[in-house]
Amino acid sequence: MPRTLFDKIWEAHRVAQRADGRELIYIDRHVLHELHAPHAFEALEQQHRPVRRPDLTFSALDHTVATKPGRTDSTNPSGEAFIKAMREGSRKNKIHVFDLHDPDQGISHVVAPELGMVLPGATHAVPDSHASTVGGVGAMAFGVGTTELAHILATQVMAMKKPKSMLIRLDGRLGRHVTSKDVALRIIAEIGVSGARGHVVEYAGPAARAMPIEQRMTLCNLNIEMGGRSGFVPSDDATFQWLAGRPYAPKGATWDRALAHWRTLASDDGAAFDKTLALDCTGLEPQITWGTDPSQVLGISGRVPDPSSADGSRRAAMESALTYMGLKPGMALAGLPVNRVFIGSCTNARLPDLHAAADVVRGRKVAQGVVAMVVPGSSTVKREAEAAGLDRVFRDAGFFWGESGCSMCAGGNGDRGEPGERCVSTTNRNFENRQGPKVRTHLVSPETAAASAIAGRIADVRQIQAGSA
């Protein structure tokens, strides 16, 4: 019977079936972070259980670290205990830490692929819901809670019931200044925040194939925002080129063997999926969220919908979102004044994201009164961006240029907006109060965020660029 790639990865990692019927799936790479791992270290210590494979486990510092230049453990006072506990727990368990001043420090989902640590067809787990970001290199990743994290530390497997499979085919071609972020937001708008619940998603089709690896990561990053259990773009030549020579990627003869194997990693012709969706990306315009969940999305030229057109609980949710966001039905979002712009997070803070934003910003100034920040996804991204002069572009325009971390995505490090502010953000969640109490978040691509910072209003980047030529 033809099999999906998900079936193949699942079966290749299936170790055993447990007495309760759950299957044990081997986790090839486990990356932790300081917000949740300390609790798991403590639980294991109480149970006198060792970490099975510290050599396949890595610790990132990302959620609570300050972004201010010259930062220390205590620059964000509430982060210090987490950072120290992470360092100590990792040391005791012989797990390598990408520490605050390590050149490889950064957001776990950015660092793991950047170092070539996650590989096509490999399984990956992180105590964070955006784990599937690494699906961009064809790896299958699961976000887990703290207790599951302890389970993986002790056993190197996850005990799971096999999720269902879903195929999302992306047809057509993306226009100029339209990115995988816009595609992902459109998909979520189409199928809703639980449209992929219980499913592992394979992204296919010419538009997915045409995406550079970093854009595929953005696409897979947002998989959880439609409820997906995991999601990936199967690897191809672009993936292999991207991975070659990265510090943890296989070398020499092992690379050749790996490559031969990776070339077999595809769904069979005729493989059946439990659910399918096709989206034509031709003609898609930049997308932006108007509401308080990532399915409340408009094209940049669109107008805020009228809740009276919806029914029941959806209508109530829309009304509540409009109130929170300070919007009225029929309003255009483009042109609304913004107070804050954030370019960063595991969604959109890799080097090409920053290049794309810098191309919009170059030679211009952030509008008066707008607080604009760029926080690179990793210290490596930061170094490379600085080598390319991007930090100067942003700083000259009036952006804050920070040290790497999760920053304003969830505000775990204290970076956040002020009540009532309208914030245009390249992150993944526009939930109420996430970026600060009463902050009104609009999710967009880096290009749209950059254009909005310059305009001081929500802007269509295509118009800004045309005007400058």
Add this chain to the structure above:
Amino acid sequence: MQPFISHTGIAVPLLRDDVNTDEVSPVQAMREMKPDYQKLLFMRTRAEQPDFVLNQPQFANPGILVTGHNFGAGSSREAAVWGMLANNIRVIVAKSFADIYRENCLQNGLLPVVLAPADADAFIARVVAVNGAAPFTVDLQSQRISGPGGPDISFDVPAADRIRLLEGLDDIGLTLKHTDAIAAWEQRTAASQPWLQQATDNRR
């Protein structure tokens, strides 16, 4: 893990879909390593909305949360389950759960119940009607909900999850029974796909 056999308590109607874990346990309430999980639960909503269901006196001692679709969407933070337990909420009856949240419930002896759509609507109507005046009992052995306003309602929890909850089984312990199979998998893979079994920095 604390076993779950049966739980009796006031059922609290939170009749919305897609309630996310940012709302259940705000990150601002997680700034300490061991926050007060009882206070953390819906901390911001409770502070900002005087008429929020958990602020209403008849729901001051909740036992069961009753809610809509996709409960627990968003972040994987387990504090969103620990906050429930700290408030003696040991059952959540939802129309559906977000995947990671449901797993986190099972890991902590919190029973996630999904009723058939017609039963869910009937149960919600009874919960709203009784308005905290009398408790419901959720029994996992018989897989039934009993309480005011009508006959018992049956539900179905997959056998694997049911046994684990009823017996309070140690999840890691269950898996460690397969240590030999894990070691054999590692050995096989080290030979067939060595790049998976080693993660070393080639610069060092």
